[in-house]
Amino acid sequence: SQTIHQWPATLVQPVGSPLSLECTVEGTSNPNLYWYRQAAGRGLQLLFYSVGIGQISSEVPQNLSASRPQDRQFILSSKKLLLSDSGFYLCAWSPGLSTDTQYFGPGTRLTVL
């Protein structure tokens, strides 16, 4: 069966510090991968998605970046965090077809102080 992992689960970082969040998927190959951000009490905002290694599409201009160094690994990064980067970051995967379910990871709660 497929599982998706995210770490860390929670993170408190000062403004201006770097960020690296990791997401890995097990039990499948060549998944579509997604990064979402959810501000407190708000909906899900798609940040990046990837259909293959090295293929990243950015949906929202911001100080965040994403990379996919391996087939089942997706990394979200920032060189300098802003207060507005606080939120719940969710990674998701799907088998690859547009009509397939997206399965979400447990999320990382990021607080920027």
Place this chain on the structure above:
Amino acid sequence: QQPVQSPQAVILREGEDAVINCSSSKALYSVHWYRQKHGEAPVFLMILLKGGEQKGHEKISASFNEKKQQSSLYLTASQLSYSGTYFCGTEGRSNTGKLIFGQGTTLQVKP
């Protein structure tokens, strides 16, 4: 563009029914419904596809009106476990896998 969900919040007693609506200003290829408990990841409920195909939960039904660019989620005989925030995610073109989520509808079921 972000789909609009209504109502924003609803409170039910166990056994009552509820309808959650999702409306888009653009033509839709598919609509995906998720439920999220507080502090947890969203959980898949249902996919509705252009052409009428549905895939999803046994105890939850939904409709998709392609012409009106709307979808509705029907929760019947609600249980306490139905409490949470419901999101619709819409896909405007086929084969992109990109979903734009609504702002969510909070459902609270009381005993």
